[in-house]
Amino acid sequence: MNFRKMMKYWLVFSCLISFVGMSASAKDNHLISVKDVTVLVAEDSNVVIIDIRKAEEFNKGHYKNAVNIWRSNYVDTSFAYGGVMPTREQFKEVLSNLGVSTKDNILLYDGRGGCEAARFWWILKNYGHPNSFVIDGGFDVLSVDESKITSEVTNVIVSDYQFPEEENLSLYASLDDVKQALEDENTVLLDTRTLEEFIGEKQKKGAYRSGRIPGSILNDWANSIHYNEGKLMKSLKDLTYDFNRAGVTKDKNIIVYCQSGVRSSHTTFVLTELLGYKNVKNYDGSWIEWSYNDLPIDSGIVEGESIQSQVNYWNLFVGSFSGYSNYVLSEITFQTKPWYQNYFWLLILLSLVVWLLEVLFPWRKNQPIIRTDFWIDGFYMFFNFFIFNLVIFIAFCNLTSQFFKDLFGGDLSDLALINIQDYPEWAQLLVFFVATDFVQWFTHVMLHRFDVLWRFHKVHHSVEEMGFAAHLRYHWMENVFYTPMKYIMVMLIGGFHPEQAFIVYYTAIAIGHLNHANIGWSYGPLKYIINNPKMHIWHHAYDLPENHKNGANFGISLSIWDYIFRTNYVPHSGRDIKLGFEKIEKFPKVFLKQLFLGFGK
Structure with a gap:
């Protein structure tokens, strides 16, 4: 068996192992999205939805088939003061009156951000009903789909509820x-x-x-x-x-x-x-x-x-290290929930998939699978996405955010020009993706136009054999240039919620990996919208015409900006063109030398 064929099998195996590992780590927590609520209600007959709001709010509109209860109806009134949770027997009666059975999945929501729902979940947890879930966003998010909101009274059949498990007061x-x-x-x-x-x-x-x-x-x-x-x-x-x-x-x-x-x-x-x-x-x-x-x-x-x-600011700076290091450790050890929010393993999985495509469909067939500088590019991948964040960038962002709060008494989100959350989900994702990509395109142009910035960006252009891992070879200072610009844009469009960030992140990483991969794809008519390997290789070209002396094809995920602003340049295939820049032979090849490159003349 030759080496290329061995690599094909190894890469497929590695992808499967990574996927199985992440799937195994996807231990269910008890926070459930509105999307999953819809699926669970459709597929499982043993579901009870409990609306924990005051009766007048419930009567104005509630999720279909939800039953209602308010906090004052499940407290132990035998105390001289209020708010104490009911006894186990009292709570069993509460659940019976709500029509709950032992085998039911209980879905909880409120209109206060989840605290009322979490209180009910906590009591259930104490007394022995494990299958209860807090709906993320509560009524605010559920009510977006008006077709699922009604003012009709839900018919409740009183049950004889029994707790399925023993009491556990560990919380x-x-x-x-x-x-x-x-x-x-x-x-x-x-x-x-x-x-x-x-x-x-x-x-x-x-x-x-x-x-x-x-x-x-x-x-x-x-x-x-x-x-x-x-x-x-x-x-x-x-x-x-x-x-x-x-x-x-x-x-x-x-x-x-x-x-x-x-x-x-x-x-x-x-x-x-x-x-x-x-x-x-x-x-x-x-x-x-x-x-x-x-x-x-x-x-x-x-x-x-x-x-x-x-x-104080010093504690904030120091705390940033331990906070982010613990987060990264939780990713490496498969403790991140839900699994699809695991940046570490998803980055590895995406890398393996694109590497596999290089092996199966190589554009430059004579280029080795493990090409020149492959390992230094692999190191850059982890350094820029994890180590750099741990050492500097997370602390820098946290200090900036806290300074803004102290100075102006508010969050950076107060700068929002529009509220993207008012848009449909698909429109939110589209605006988020397009807006941040344009900011990155503009920043990328600046990296080429100004010598003080080009000194740092040269690290990325020191690639002489193109492959997927070259995507993440860049000087750590580029994070300092790119991220504040993206951060400002995100604030101007009114922010985003976590699931949107992960979707956009994975999409951008996948496109970026493919752009640098040894694959001869251009995506047909979509090449005028989406960046692609045949276009991006010319961005790394050693020789460019005078009208593109500062570079061409600056698109990150989208190529449309280059066509709009006439910075596009794809004269022919480009498969075998020379890559790099003038005097590249004198450019440092060692990571530590590249690390501090750009600060001198």
Whole structure:
């Protein structure tokens, strides 16, 4: 068996292994998308949808066949103060009256960003009903499809509900647990209320005093969702960073509280279900119970620390390293959920697929499978996408974002010119993809037009044999040029939700890999819209005519910008043209020398 044939089998095998590995890592959490709700309702008869809003809101409109209950209807009223979860027997009666059976999948939604739904999920978890799910975005997202919203009363057949599993209070914290935690340096008391409640400026109805439990740190529960953009959950990457920055790390014991255990249930859900924390408990009585008893309290701003996050810029900078490193580690070890949000393994899978296409359909048939500089390009792939982010870029972005908040009192999203979330899903994806691609095209043109930028971009053009991995050979400073421009554009169009980011990311990586691959494709008429290998190879050409002396074919994913602005140039096939630039033979071949290239003249 010759080497090329062996490589074909090895690559196919590797692709299968990667796919199986990622699929195996796709352990279901209990956050469910609206799309999956539609599928589950259509395919499974054992589904109960519970709307946790006040009756007047429910009667105005609710998801078809949903049953309604509000928080005040499932509390234990035997306490002198409010908000305590019902007993197991009381809750069994609640579920019976809602028509729930033992084998049902329970889908939960509210209109507050998921905190009410998460409270119900948490009680179910404690008492032994494992198959319950919080709908991402709740009624805000469900109501987008008006055909599924009705004001008709749902007919409820009362059941004789029995819990399928034993009681498990591993996520439950009592007043005594919190008292003991005050003396435990390894336990974090996490307050998920607002800043005003935390510092004692606001006392909500039901509480007996204002302030916080001594030693608490603040992380408002609403920081975990895009509150003004459909109330969808933030990306795992952002969530991981936020909690690590606040000092809420997996090596700690964590007790979460709020006013009455509702908002803190949401944070408990995020930490345990989405981020995989093991030692998290929700303090049921929360601030109402603590303030009722004669117990110590703190108030005011913590001296010398940031008001909102209780960390200064130095802590934010340092915390960026641990936060992102933990996130990358979770990807490498298949802990990322859902699996399709795993950047690390999906990048490898896409690379293997395109490499396989090179092996099966080589354009330059005499080019080795492992071409010149293949391994340095492979290293660049991981350096630019993971190591560089870990060392510099994530910290840089986090500091910039925090500085904007401190300076202007708001988020960068306040700069939005339009609200892309008002568009249909397909239109959101299209606008997001096209807008960010144009910004990258424009930035790419600048990299060629200005010598100070070209010095860095030369690293990418030092490729002398084209292959898919050359896509990711570029100087780390290009991240500094590209990403702020993309970030600004994203803010101007009103942001995006995580699933859109992953779709656009994978699409751009796939097109970029193919553009650099040893494949002679041009996509027929689509070549005028989508960038392609036969066009992009001329971007790397050693010899270009005078009217393209600063380069040609700058498109990243789309070629249409080059045709619109007349920067396109494809005179003939280009299969065997010389690649590079003048005096390329003197260009450093070693990564460490290329690393600091561009800062001198």
